Amino acid sequence: MSTSLDQDSRADAAPLVVLRNVNKHFGALHVLQDIDLEIKQGEVVVLIGPSGSGKSTLCRTINRLETVDSGTITIDGRPLPAEGRELARLRAEVGMVFQSFNLFAHKTVLENVVLGQVKVRGIAKDRAVRTAQELLERVGVGAQASKYPAQLSGGQQQRVAIARALAMNPKVMLFDEPTSALDPEMINEVLEVMRQLAADGMTMVVVTHEMGFARSAANRVLFMADGRIVEQNTPEAFFTAPRSERAKDFLSKILHH
Amino acid sequence: MGFLFEDGNFALFRDGFLQTIELSALSALLALLLGTLLAAFRVSPVPVLRAFGTGWVTIFRNTPLTVLFFAVTFGLPPLGVHFSHLVFAVLALGSYTAAFVCEVLRSGINTVPIGQAEAARSLGLTFGQTLTQVVLPQAARTVLAPMSSVFIALPRNSAIAGAFSVSELYSAQQTFSERGYSIFAIFFWVACAYLVISATVALLFRFLESRLAVAR
Secondary structure, three states, rough: OOOOOHHHHHOOOOOOOOEEEEEEEOEEEEEEEEEEEOOOOOOEEEEOOOOOOOOOHHHOOOOOOOOOEEEEEOOOEEEEEOHHHHHHHOOOOOOEEOEEEEOOOOHHHHHHHHHHHHHHOOOOOOOOOOOOHHHHHHHHHHHHOOOOOHHHHHHHHHHHHHHHHHHHOEEEEEEEEEOOOOOOOHHHHHHHHHHHHHHHOEEEEEEEOOHHHHHHHEEEEEEEOOOEEEEEOOOOHHOOOOHHHHHHHHHHHHHOO | OOOHHHHOOOHHHHHHHHHHHHHHHHHHHHHHHHHHHHHHHOOOOOOOHHHHHHHHHHHHHHHHHHHHHHHHHHHOOHHHOOOOOHHHHHHHHHHHHHHHHHHHHHHHHHOOOOOHHHHHHOOOOOOOHHHHHHHHHHHHHHHOOOOOOOHHHHHHHHHHHHHOOOOHHHHHHHHHOOOOOOOHHHHHHHHHHHHHHHHHHHHHHHHHHHHHHHOO
């Protein structure tokens, strides 16, 4: 996948997403504790950890679906603004794929992929439709364009959701447990689309329990527990020789059952 | 029963019927637009707008409609606002019904999964676009049944306008009564006319329900 040359050129570039000293509480729960994270252009970062560790929350803070109590988050050098038009513009640069797909239930598959292009980017309808068709073909659901989301399988819906996010031409894609709501036989069709996206050089932050995907597609694995990034490493190093007790414990539970 | 077709009575009845339809249609339009706006206010992140929406609903839903007609018809002219009786009636009835439309829509908004709005915001849609493109269309579809009740009540509520110099269906009844026709016969025809309007509204909503249902 990524050659050492890629790694070098990546290292030179300014990081695309930067979190500095980010803290967040849900009531008494300190869900994100002093998070520092830099994600470079083209990097695929996989977030893993036990449930309640804050990985989904971390993912959602990057496009400010969750606000933070303190610390800064910048995307492509620009700090995330407060809620409003400017934030909306910035969100358009950050694609998001949800566990529960969240396709617009009253719109056809094609309309789902067209909406953002027309309303946010101001792209002409016919051009937006062409782009949408191409993207739907690319994720393998071109034949479903005129159907409504409820008529599709979970795997198809999630691929449409990926196409919808890609239609905005985002700089970074966030995946919040994209396969956790899927039947087992549909997980691979979604992961395959994500692997292809990673291979095409998309910057990705992926919260997942799919260790196979983490091994094969990630540049870096972040292990989170209790609101902290406990350990980060290349997937190879992390899975073969985890350093922290928490990570060893976690891996032993999920890999040997 | 036959009086309706004597002495030019039918023309009076027909004009009253048409006036009721005009009054109801204009009020319904105002209620729909204003009610949607109020619902948007009530779910908006801006506290002032939320307070305005809540205040409107509290005042207009809890005031007897006749009192509202009084307030509009006799309260506005001293303030320099002069409209025809029909327009005053539309303002009173529309503002009143808007409060109900707002609450029905708001209950619909609460049934739209939060993920729909999150997905819309993630695409970069603004709050207004999220509401108009994604949330309200789905909310409206889920509340068609209770909404039809609101819009069936509206033409019947419009009868109050008859007491405020609008020559609609109910005021035609008053004229017929003064002419001395049988009360039973008069009310039979008036009730039939309201039934036609209500049944038409109900059919319209049933058609919309069958066409616009959202599958999840």
